[in-house]
Amino acid sequence: MVTNGVFELSIGFGQGRHDDQYATVDGVFDGQSMPLLLDTGSSDTFIASDKCTVCDSYNTFEIKPTTNISDKEFGTIVGEGSVSGPMAFLDTDLGGLVLTQQPIGLVNYSVSHQYQNHSFSGLFGLAQLNISRLWYFDQEYPVLTTAIQKNKLETPMVGLSLPRWGDASRQTGKLTLGGIDPSVPSESIHYVDTVNVANYNYDGFPLTRQFWNANITSLRFNGQDIPLFGALQEGLAIGLLDTGASDVMCRPGSFDAIVSAINGTKHSNGHDVFIECDKPQVMEFQFGQVLTHIMSAATYTVLDYVNSDFQPQPRVGLASITNLNQALKDFPSKWQTRMV
Known part of the structure; x- marks a missing residue:
């Protein structure tokens, strides 16, 4: 397993979409794959749980008896409005970047249309630490800060190119964690x-x-x-x-x-x-x-x-x-x- 390197994720358009309004990548949480909205304007990562009856997500994270759910609450306002639920510690894999027991927001409530009619199932935030709700309320690091602090990345940078709908040469983009x-x-x-x-x-x-x-x-x-x-x-x-x-x-x-x-x-x-x-x-x-x-x-x-x-x-x-x-x-x- 690579512990210090550059990790690549393919960037897509969102599930079932016919436009390039939303850029998405796939993340794996405790072995469950979920499409995530790529967001450089917020810091935290969260996913919709199977306890969320109002989430219009593509899929939901199945909570199991072994899921490590904390007694801390997570909440933020992003996109269409607020999301909330417990903070969980999940083994997280983003293009081969593996973070064990990473703090993740496990959403059991969100405003309507937060996931844009099943286009994605959560959000991967890449903004800086000072706007992280995980950090502000619970002094827990979001994904990118964790990766840098644990020396998982070759260099402390992220590179990205986005796909463009209708352009045959740009049907996918690329997110690189740890380099360009x-x-x-x-x-x-x-x-x-x-x-x-x-x-x-x-x-x-x-x-x-x-x-x-x-x-x-x-x-x-x-x-x-x-x-x-x-x-x-x-x-x-x-x-x-x-x-x-x-x-x-x-x-x-x-x-x-x-x-x-x-x-x-x-x-x-x-x-x-x-x-x-x-x-x-x-x-x-x-x-x-x-x-x-x-x-x-x-x-x-x-x-x-x-x-x-x-x-x-x-x-x-x-x-x-x-x-x-x-x-x-x-x-x-x-x-x-x-x-x-």
């Missing part, structure tokens, strides 16, 4: 430090490491510069990289400028914009000196702790894996294949 995909040249990856943000769990709202984010230095939509508006931290415009979200969200002033720059037919209510899909739209962010196309499926992303002692500021690495000119050329023949 060797097919991505290391020199093509450009890194930028994450930004500490206010932690509302604590008095005084201290700035802490929480999310995989970066300072956005410029934004373009269809070649037009879009104004940016500062967040709470030193007036910085901060972008959050979140594989668990299927929408692109921005501040009102930026939103209005984007609506004006959209090609073709559009419908906006001031909060959301809906567009016809027969014309290409190009949205580009610049993080520091790194210019990237917004859609995660067009970018290879690295989440890097830099050192296993967690002392350096974590950083995000980005590399374009899409030839924009070729994508625009291919668009007329491909856009209908991406329609649901």
Whole structure:
């Protein structure tokens, strides 16, 4: 058994789906395989249990007499709303990364439609320790922190490329725990430090490491510069990289400028914009000196702790894996294949 290495998981679209709104990987818990929503915007890992009568999950974890369920409660708010249940210690296998008796949320209650009509059965969180509910309430490490602390990974980083519905060359993505995909040249990856943000769990709202984010230095939509508006931290415009979200969200002033720059037919209510899909739209962010196309499926992303002692500021690495000119050329023949 490999105890220190790089572990690969295939990223799919979700069970029975015909779109790429949700990225999923398979995890094994006490020998039971379950599809998990891959979420870089939250930290914990949880799965639906067979005690959950309201869960619309693909499958549920069968609780057995040998299942090590603690007397501690787990709960978090993510996706459609809240989930809750006991914390269990389960032997966990993620692409060969084996963590014995890993703390996992065993959900016996969730809001409706949490699992998007049987698309997945739980969530694999990859955000940083400070937003973990396991850590905040019970001082238990989530999966990625456990793997790094136990020296299971070759390097304290995660690499991911997402699949793209309707693109024959991108029917699966890849998640690498402990390194990056060797097919991505290391020199093509450009890194930028994450930004500490206010932690509302604590008095005084201290700035802490929480999310995989970066300072956005410029934004373009269809070649037009879009104004940016500062967040709470030193007036910085901060972008959050979140594989668990299927929408692109921005501040009102930026939103209005984007609506004006959209090609073709559009419908906006001031909060959301809906567009016809027969014309290409190009949205580009610049993080520091790194210019990237917004859609995660067009970018290879690295989440890097830099050192296993967690002392350096974590950083995000980005590399374009899409030839924009070729994508625009291919668009007329491909856009209908991406329609649901």
